[in-house]
Amino acid sequence: MKENTIRCHSVVEQDSEVIPSGCRVPYYPLVIKSGSGAIMKDVDGNEYIDMLSSAAALNTGQAHPKVVDAIIKQVKEFIHYTPAYVYHEALVKLAKELTEITPGNFSKKVAFGLSGSDSNDGMIKFARAYTGRSKIISFVGSYHGSTYGSISLSAISLNMRRKIGPLLPDIDHINYPDCYRCKFDKKEDCCKLECLEELEDKFRNYLPPEEVAAIVMEPIAGDGGLIVPPKKYVHALYNLCKKNGILFVVDEIQQGFGRTGKWFAIENFDVEPDIIVMGKSIASGMPMSAIVARSEIMESLDAPAHVFTTMANPVSCSAALATISVIKEEELMKRSKELGDYLKVRFNEMKDKYSIIGDVRGMGLSIGVDLVTDRNTKERAREAAAKICYRCWEKGVILTFFSNNVLRVQPPLVITKEQIDKAVAIIEESINEYLKGDIPDEVLLEAKGW
Ligand SMILES: Cc1ncc(COP(=O)(O)O)c(C=O)c1O
Structure with missing residues (x-):
């Protein structure tokens, strides 16, 4: 389990006392404290690279001046x-x-x-x-x-x-x-x-x-x-x-x-x-x-x-x-296209290495990475998606999945190439750890997703 998340866990516990479960889609206990651009901080002081943009609601990044x-x-x-x-x-x-x-x-x-x-x-x-x-x-x-x-x-x-x-x-x-x-x-x-x-x-x-x-x-x-x-x-x-x-x-x-x-x-x-x-x-x-x-x-x-x-x-x-x-x-549309093309290249390189990646698709910085248990049957690898996203959170990347098994890659359009490289490295590490069986089943109790 991620260390140094005591306050995060405490807020999530209190949240569940007052907020009905029908109003949430839980992935991990991340409690936001502050943020700037593509970087977010939680209430325990941990830092994250945001690959979700608050469900594509922060194209200009967090708190653009x-x-x-x-x-x-x-x-x-x-x-x-x-x-x-x-x-x-x-x-x-x-x-x-x-x-x-x-x-x-x-x-x-x-x-x-x-x-x-x-x-x-x-x-x-x-x-x-x-x-x-x-x-x-x-x-x-x-x-x-x-x-x-x-x-x-x-x-x-x-x-x-x-x-x-x-x-x-x-x-x-x-x-x-x-x-x-x-x-x-x-x-x-x-x-x-x-x-x-x-x-x-x-x-x-x-x-x-x-x-x-x-x-x-x-x-x-x-x-x-x-x-x-x-x-x-x-x-x-x-x-x-x-x-x-x-x-x-x-x-x-x-x-x-x-x-x-x-x-x-x-x-x-x-x-x-x-x-x-x-x-x-x-x-x-x-x-x-x-x-x-x-x-x-x-x-x-x-x-x-x-x-x-x-x-x-x-x-x-x-x-x-x-x-x-x-x-x-800030020419964010041009930036979205260029960084999106770059990200797709990086995910396609991973696809060549890991058969769990069945498809990489999208336009600009709206990319889906489709995880499958078998490339022929294209069966959706839901558990893998949940565990990989959870491990990414533990390592400092905000990433979620939708449609059961598709990693949702939609960072703010102001994200830098260096931040993308760092996030991609963490996603790859998390895929490797999943493949080695290093991510425990208990995370599935929290990483429910859609
Ligand atoms: C395509 C699409 N339409 C509509 C909505 C609903 O928007 P809101 O959550 O702001 O009501 C969403 C939200 O995820 C969406 O992705």
Whole structure:
């Protein structure tokens, strides 16, 4: 067990007395005290390299000085006054910025929220109101959030959907195009997008396409295991939407704001979505989310159909404006692409050495390392992922896994190459120690993950 974690363990113990287990996804008893950039410290004084960015919510790193300054300046002026009733400048400025950095050369409007989840709920409302259709299609393995609408879109965990029904009606799911575990056993050169036939079949047999309001896609499946869809799939799906008057919606909550080397991941696929939902890194960790869409879609609801008292909080707006300018000034998108390519090379070198690594994939600093018990069967090595992440924590790296067995590598975009090298060395050491049987089973009691 990691030494010098007495205060961490004590806080975790107290936490479990007051916080329900349904509100947590435990990996290890890390209690954060402070941080800067890609370095975090716990309450016992241990230091960590952050390879998680608070679940991709800290693309500019922890406490970026420009974000901190913007927050302090705004707090001193005024903390909040609800934009449902009055106006403020930071909101307007930010909304304009968002319409400019999002793909699509058409008039757009913005609705703000407080979490990715509530903006996905809002997106459902706007899509239904605009199209006058009720049905929504999303993907098996997707995660869109925890509110009733977004959890109904999600299809990644039985625990998430148990005991709370009925969920939102008229939501259907299709399989995500997963080339590594292709259900049709196709290779790229002979793939005829058999996976899209599932949807076409539905349209032919029981799901009238003219009743479908929107198809909601994560441009890279995040919590589903960092799956990058083939470009031709995204194009074909988009065209199918256009042919049937269906809105093409992307959930950029996890992949947006430079993480994949572009402002938004969908730009890697050269498609202009009708609606973009964003959150997490938008305000460098301050609570904020947004729906950005064609103006005519956003004008389809009547007041006050989509308002929250604390939406577009000026402190969060100021943090978001600072976040956007940091991404521009520090060229974080370029950095994400370059460091991401470098990281993939390093993980592919490990893949050559260790058969437990079945696949390395991703874009920019959004990388998944798929651990398998056998490269032929591609069986998911869940225990390995849990133990390796736990050992990484013991050695000073914050790393988690999703989809049972995929190491989630999403460091802040401000991470340095030296920090990456140090983290990669620790990950490799942890893989070696796992393979030697040096990580005890008891860590599995703590490292539960998704
Ligand atoms: C793709 C995606 N959509 C939506 C959400 C939900 O966002 P939030 O946790 O801010 O409500 C998440 C969170 O992990 C996500 O990854």
